[in-house]
Amino acid sequence: MDERWQSQIERLMKKREEVYAAGGAERIAKQHASGKLTARERMEALFDDGTFVEINDMLSSRATDFGMDKKKKPGDGVITGYGKIHGRVAFASSQDFTVGGGALGEAHAMKICRAMDMAMDMKAPFISVNDSGGARIEEGIDSLTGYADIFYRNTIASGVIPQISVILGPCAGGACYSPAICDYIFMTEKNSQMYITGPAVVKSVTGEVISAADLGGAAVHSATSGVAHFVYPDDLSCLNGVRELLGYLPQSNEDTSLVVPGVPVDNCASLADIVPADSKRAYDVRDVIAAFVDAESFFEVQPNFARNIVVGFARIEGKTVGIVANQSAFMAGSLEINASDKGARFIRFCDCFNIPLLTLVDVPAFLPGSQQEHNGIIRHGAKMLFAYAEATVPKVSVIMRKAYGGAYIAMNSKGLGADVVFAWPVAEIAVMGAAGAVAIIGKRAIDAAADPDAKRKELVDEYNDKFMNPYVAAEHGYVDEVILPDETRQKVLAAFDMLAEKKKALPVKKHGNIPL
Amino acid sequence: MELTMEQIAAxxxxxxxxxxxxxxxxxxxxxxxxxxxxxxxxYIADNQIQYKKYQLGD
Structure with missing residues (x-):
């Protein structure tokens, strides 16, 4: 090797060293002390061992104002690249809090956008790891435009490739809107925060005193606002969660999910014990799911938000399905504003990415009351109807018990385009429950009766006998088959097998106008 | 006994x-x-963290 080669190699190695030193040993130690990994360590944890390849590692800011040209910002505060997750290509960005607080400037945004463009070209998932103080103030409007460039790409990529945001530090102001446009948001218990305006601004504007955690911590966003979908104790478990989720998803809207052989389960003989025949008694619908999906394959989405509806991915015979189920154990499984939003978004995600939908129905009603009406249950509930009707993936329903009124329609009824609807023998498919119905249609007869209570009971018994069963719906073609609980897995599996090659297209249009 | 780099390579x-x-x-x-x-x-070794990277089928 001649001298010139030697000197140029040394020059490259020195540059690499500077980039890899990130914000320096002191800041890295501080990052570790707060329980956080560095940006590169996060990529190592996210991707299959030894597969992460960094791109644009030397891309740097051209800004000169406020002495920016004299400040060293290795990688401009973000690492971008690609690698393999479960042997399949994925792209990612990881903001480096040790470099200028991970603040976003023009070059920082450019790096993220290039990785996003590559993900779109390769039709592969994009994962953004957020740990940033926000916009780099010194770069002014260029920083804001950088955010806009990212939001634009997030929006165009929506429904084409899975987009996952992982919040492992602060994410404040406009920066929140990239995660918000993505499909799923992961947070950690102690170090993640998301808010449009932080506690100091809130105090100065409104006088309200609130901590960062109470304003926008993981507990708030996973249980109250519904912004976050998954919460884990720390960076490592959180990034493992991302790996687990990606195991259920296809690479893009042109792909299908991996088949992952697991341990088949058929405990359907226990379903009649899990679900009480008395429709007023509660049970945990997750026990129903566990009785027939592959062992431990149910991966629940938003488990702490709108707990009256359970949504998540599972595998049956190794194949991914999306499950939407009313949760009888919480608010009797009624549909309200948050449950409608949660259900509709999940349904639309599954439809985007060719994931068949299984709906488990036990719903008494849309939740009544002025709070719901005034906050727009009509608008929000409509999202569920819209999402199911619009979905063209295979759609199978099992009506387990109650299916009343508008909520029955909303839960993937035949009229909304369900491909196959099963019902158990204890299913009650009606406009409403017997007591409410008799109070309306039997009012005159009850008022005129010598013994009103006896007349009411007679009419309730008659209504129960006539309507509170699955047979009227089966006779009218709204239920394809009344099945024994024991047969559930076998029937559901056969239905999805039959529907595997389903091809259904919507009329040509720019896009629908879902009520928002 | 500490092995030399040559011994490990061999x-x-x-x-x-x-x-x-x-x-x-x-x-x-x-x-x-x-x-x-x-x-x-x-980092994992220094902090004695129990960690296994999630693999499909886990």
Whole structure:
């Protein structure tokens, strides 16, 4: 090797060293002390061992104002690249809090956008790891435009490739809107925060005193606002969660999910014990799911938000399905504003990415009351109807018990385009429950009766006998088959097998106008 | 007993030869690079963290 080669190699190695030193040993130690990994360590944890390849590692800011040209910002505060997750290509960005607080400037945004463009070209998932103080103030409007460039790409990529945001530090102001446009948001218990305006601004504007955690911590966003979908104790478990989720998803809207052989389960003989025949008694619908999906394959989405509806991915015979189920154990499984939003978004995600939908129905009603009406249950509930009707993936329903009124329609009824609807023998498919119905249609007869209570009971018994069963719906073609609980897995599996090659297209249009 | 780098390399080559069912004398090393523990591996070891990367089927 001649001298010139030697000197140029040394020059490259020195540059690499500077980039890899990130914000320096002191800041890295501080990052570790707060329980956080560095940006590169996060990529190592996210991707299959030894597969992460960094791109644009030397891309740097051209800004000169406020002495920016004299400040060293290795990688401009973000690492971008690609690698393999479960042997399949994925792209990612990881903001480096040790470099200028991970603040976003023009070059920082450019790096993220290039990785996003590559993900779109390769039709592969994009994962953004957020740990940033926000916009780099010194770069002014260029920083804001950088955010806009990212939001634009997030929006165009929506429904084409899975987009996952992982919040492992602060994410404040406009920066929140990239995660918000993505499909799923992961947070950690102690170090993640998301808010449009932080506690100091809130105090100065409104006088309200609130901590960062109470304003926008993981507990708030996973249980109250519904912004976050998954919460884990720390960076490592959180990034493992991302790996687990990606195991259920296809690479893009042109792909299908991996088949992952697991341990088949058929405990359907226990379903009649899990679900009480008395429709007023509660049970945990997750026990129903566990009785027939592959062992431990149910991966629940938003488990702490709108707990009256359970949504998540599972595998049956190794194949991914999306499950939407009313949760009888919480608010009797009624549909309200948050449950409608949660259900509709999940349904639309599954439809985007060719994931068949299984709906488990036990719903008494849309939740009544002025709070719901005034906050727009009509608008929000409509999202569920819209999402199911619009979905063209295979759609199978099992009506387990109650299916009343508008909520029955909303839960993937035949009229909304369900491909196959099963019902158990204890299913009650009606406009409403017997007591409410008799109070309306039997009012005159009850008022005129010598013994009103006896007349009411007679009419309730008659209504129960006539309507509170699955047979009227089966006779009218709204239920394809009344099945024994024991047969559930076998029937559901056969239905999805039959529907595997389903091809259904919507009329040509720019896009629908879902009520928002 | 602490092994020298040469001894570790010799043992690795012997293992590869055995795996490939080749005579160790027939193997020729084209390049050799020492792989250091990564920053993440170091962090996990330093903090005695129980960690296993999630794999499909776990």
């Amino acid at each position: 043992m690795a080559i012997a293992s590869i030869a055995e795996e490939m069912q080749e005579d160790v004398k027939q193997l020729r090393i084209v390049s050799f690079r020492e792989v250091h523990q990564s920053s993440l591996e170091q």
